[in-house]
Amino acid sequence: MLDIKWIRENPNALVDALKKRSWSEAEARSTTDDLIARDEARRAHVLKLQHAQERRNAASKEIGKAMAARDMALAEKLKAEVGDIKSFIQDGEAEARRLDRAFTDALAVIPNLPLDNVPAGKDENDNVELRKVGKVSPPANWAREHFDIGEELGLMDFERAARLSGSRFTVLRGQLARLERALGQFMLDLHTTEHGYTEVQVPLLVRDDALFGTGNLPKFEEDLFFVPHGESRLGLIPTSEVPLTNLVREEITAHEKLPLRFTALTPCFRSEAGSAGRDTRGMLRQHQFYKVEMVSITDADSSVAEHERMTACAEEVLKRLDLPFRTVVLCTGDMGFGARRTHDIEVWLPGQKTYREISSCSVCGDFQARRMNARYRDKDGKGNLFVHTLNGSGVAVGRALIAVMENYQNEDGSITVPDVLRPYMGGLERIEVK
């Protein structure tokens, strides 16, 4: 959520920012004007209401004094007077709530402002490569995609998964199931022992409020799964960014405690409503997948540096696994709703002969903090400021499994186990057809 005071003072800057996010000039302008109009209506109304409340409060105090002085005639006279204001105040409070709600609803669907150093662009074709790491060997003519490798090994089963749950689910068995578990453990251990993140076990079902806090609601409800819960519902987390970030919601964190760095290995659930027909084969795009997530909570001055640090932590996972990758900055048009700047890490898939996203690290500034009311007490103890939040995959476990399978495949159909994973695999060196 953006700061309405800032919008009031910089309406043209908001229009420019929205245009950078591929909004049309007309839409950006009318949305901005609408926000400002709603804000003004709200404030004008509050002013009138507060004057009425002021008169009521003063009169009520006088009534108290009159009654203490046993001057019942004066008390009754004042009561009659305040009685008239009362209905105005009651209607006024209801109207204030209505105007406030309408204003917040409008503000809640405005995306975050891109940082100045984010390249302008329309879609993923305008993203800018920052670096390429690792050697991409010329694709062998026998290189295959992960689903062929997995099915031939008899360890990856889409048919039965579909019978259980439909499309976009996968059953893994034996050493392949273990390999995925090994990947998750390896990543978690790396971040907790070397990168300073605290491991957290979080709920996988969360309230709407939490989803609003991270920006998944109200705009992206169709991407989420919900389960009924009493009269209400709970959402399945699309990423542990949601519970990890909301850990500081409605709190004032002491400045000395920042930065907070959290990591978690959790399943993630996504309806993939808008991606029918995309990546239908294999386990690249699933309704359910494991991911190791990193979340940092920082003060206002440290978030940009923390973003570089977090990106490096994610890259380190791929370096240790010896997987070739490249890191790109998303252009303004390709960035997510809550992000100010996003680095995507794309891993090389020899079977697909292309780079595919395996991590996405974003700095959100105070955008999510406003939605969560997450603050910290300033160094000098003066004011309470909104924290800055960052999140990044460190990395997607399901996709890491795919990357390992494709990059470590052998011509005979076996998969070499990467060195760093062998301790997690009981020393196993190769996964092969039995």
Add this chain to the structure above:
RNA sequence: GGAGAAGUGGCAGAGUGGUUGAAUGCACCGCACUCGAAAUGCGGCAUGGGUGCAAGCCCAUCGGGGGUUCGAAUCCCUCCUUCUCCGCCA
């Protein structure tokens, strides 16, 4: 699932209809005393919003939301959370 109790400022803890945004203690900040520290004394110390050049003034907030009343931390409804007992259960 059934029965009961409770949610007040950073923390502890008063307050059951009228200058109570809230006693008191602790913590914290400033000053005094001291060579320095401790102890002691004095003063300060909630958040959000509106308005104003500013000093300030005003409004709201005692778990959230709604209501009763001239007036609500205090009464009513509802939701959330925590705790205790019973039942069930991984």
